Structures are given as C-alpha cells and as structure tokens.
Amino acid sequence: MALLITDQCINCDVCEPECPNEAISPGDQIYVIDPDRCTECVGHYDAPQCQLVCPVDCIPVDPARIESDAQLMAKYRQLTGG
Numbered sequence: 641m642a643l644l645i646t647d648q649c650i651n652c653d654v655c656e657p658e659c660p661n662e663a664i665s666p667g668d669q670i671y672v673i674d675p676d677r678c679t680e681c682v683g684h685y686d687a688p689q690c691q692l693v694c695p696v697d698c699i700p701v702d703p704a705r706i707e708s709d710a711q712l713m714a715k716y717r718q719l720t721g722g
Contacts, residue, residue, distance in 0.1 A: 641712070642675035643688060644702035655690035655699065661719055664690060675705045682709060683716030 645655070649670035656664045656671060661684075663677035673690075680688045680701075691699045707715070716722075 641680060641701045641707050642678040642705035643673050643680060643690065643699050644705075645671050645673055646698045646700065648696050648698035650696055650698075652695060654693045654695070658689040658693050660684040660689070661716075673699075673702075675702060676715075677719060678705075679712045679716045679719070682712035683720065683722075 645664075647670060651666075651670060656666070658664075659678075660681060661677045661679055663674045663679075664671055665674070666672075688699070691697075
C-alpha cells in the first residue's frame with residue numbers, strides 16, 4: 641500500500657525529510673507522495689516515518705494503491721538496488 645497525504649495537510653515540512661525513499665515532495669498546495677516510490681518504509685523502518693511525525697494525522701493508506709508487504713519489499717529492493 642502506498643500512503644497518501646490528504647488535504648488536511650498544513651505544509652509543516654516535517655514529513656519530507658523523514659522519507660527514506662524521497663517519495664514526498666511539495667505539491668501545488670500540499671505535500672504529495674509518489675506512490676511508485678512509497679514503500680511505507682518497508683525495508684527501512686518498522687513503521688512509516690511520515691505518519692509518525694505528522695502533527696495532524698493526514699497520511700492514511702491510499703485505498704487505490706493496495707500492496708502486500710512482499711510487493712512493498714520488492715519495490716524497496718528495486719529502489720535501493722538491494
């Protein structure tokens with residue numbers, strides 16, 4: 641599953657530097673997550689770091705991008721070359 645930043649985002653800038661896959665970037669009005677780069681921190685951490693630091697809890701799982709842990713690990717390996 642990729643994560644998604646909702647319109648409740650307050651652009652506080654804390655999530656972007658926490659993403660080990662560089663999947664988070666500034667969008668037109670709020671931060672956005674590139675679903676092709678988001679592994680929910682699988683391969684890096686036990687929990688999604690952006691969710692842990694978000695002060696307004698606006699980063700849910702994207703229901704349009706359901707992926708298994710195995711798929712997320714495969715994406716991690718592809719992104720990191722490992």
